[in-house]
Amino acid sequence: MRKPCCDKQDTNKGAWSKEEDQKLIDYIRKHGEGCWRSLPQAAGLLRCGKSCRLRWINYLRPDLKRGNFGEDEEDLIIKLHALLGNRWSLIAGRLPGRTDNEVKNYWNSHLRRKLINMGIDPNNHRLNQNLLRSRNPPNPANATSSGLKIQAKQQPTKPRVDSEQTSDAGSCLEDDQCALPDLNLDLTMSIPSSSIAHVQGNPKDNESNFLRPQKIAPSSNLLLSQ
DNA sequence: AAACGGCGCAACCGCAAATCT
DNA sequence: TAGATTTGCGGTTGCGCCGTT
Known part of the structure; x- marks a missing residue:
């Protein structure tokens, strides 16, 4: 087994309980996202910051769509x-x-x-x-x-290196x-409106989140529009 | 009804980039 | 500028559900 990311022995792992969810929601509603490192202690959660961030982003955020993909x-x-x-x-x-x-x-x-x-x-x-x-x-x-x-016209595939995982x-x-000739996608980054709507915490925190430069793939600076 | 296997989802881990001191 | 710390991303794992045998 891998070693745990957080060596704190008193942190919970595995599935989140309703109480933990509620604590996290309440805290973020009051203080906004950000500072995940100190969030667990401040929110009274026995979780590591990474775990809290993941839980919020993937499950608790109110703007999540959920359900089947169209x-x-x-x-x-x-x-x-x-x-x-x-x-x-x-x-x-x-x-x-x-x-x-x-x-x-x-x-x-x-x-x-x-x-x-x-x-x-x-x-x-x-x-x-x-x-x-x-x-x-x-x-x-x-x-x-x-x-x-x-x-229709296909080139012989390039030999793939075995180590090429991704x-x-x-x-x-x-x-x-x-190339996908009909593909025309606008890949410019935009601020998710939900973040503005739901995060009402310290404006400084918000600013630092929003102004943080995004990791953008080299290819994604192409300005395409769909 | 029990056992088994496949599938889907939530969560964890390691790593790299970004930021801070 | 270098080292430490924090954050975010992608890969992987583990568990529960559900259908099949």
Whole structure:
């Protein structure tokens, strides 16, 4: 087993109780987000700051959508994944009310399989070469129930290095063969309105959160509009 | 009814970037 | 400027639910 991230022995782990949730909600309502390190003690929680942050962002935030993903959301995730690779926070940023964790889980449990079934390699969004050899070339219309357009002309896939764990889909941007011609996404970062609406704490904290430079993938500074 | 396996989701961990001192 | 601290991200794990045998 991995060693715990927090060596404090008196911190709770695992599932959150309703009482813990309520404490966290109450505290953030009063003081706003931020300063996760000191939050647990201030809120009377026996959790590490990371755990509190994750619980709030992925589960307790009032602006979360929850529920099933719509077809349009699926489309968007697939397209964005083709562009950005496994940059889940960036992808989730384009889906109001969705979290990176949610998007990541949905990708891993549904969309990956869906693409595989369609004969598309979920790592690079190219038609699977094995499938191409073993059966007729899939009708692009079939492979695009989600709206994903695959160009008929396919290049031989580049040999992939085994150690390449993460998706190389983002590299598609530099690769004509897997470009998505109909894709036109505005990837500019915007301040989530919900954060303004719900965080009523120390304005200094808010300012530091909002002005904090975002980690933006090199490819995402492209200004595209959908 | 019990056992088993697959799936989905919440939560944890390590790491890197950002910020602070 | 360097080291320490904090924050955020992506990968992974563990558990509960549900369908099947």
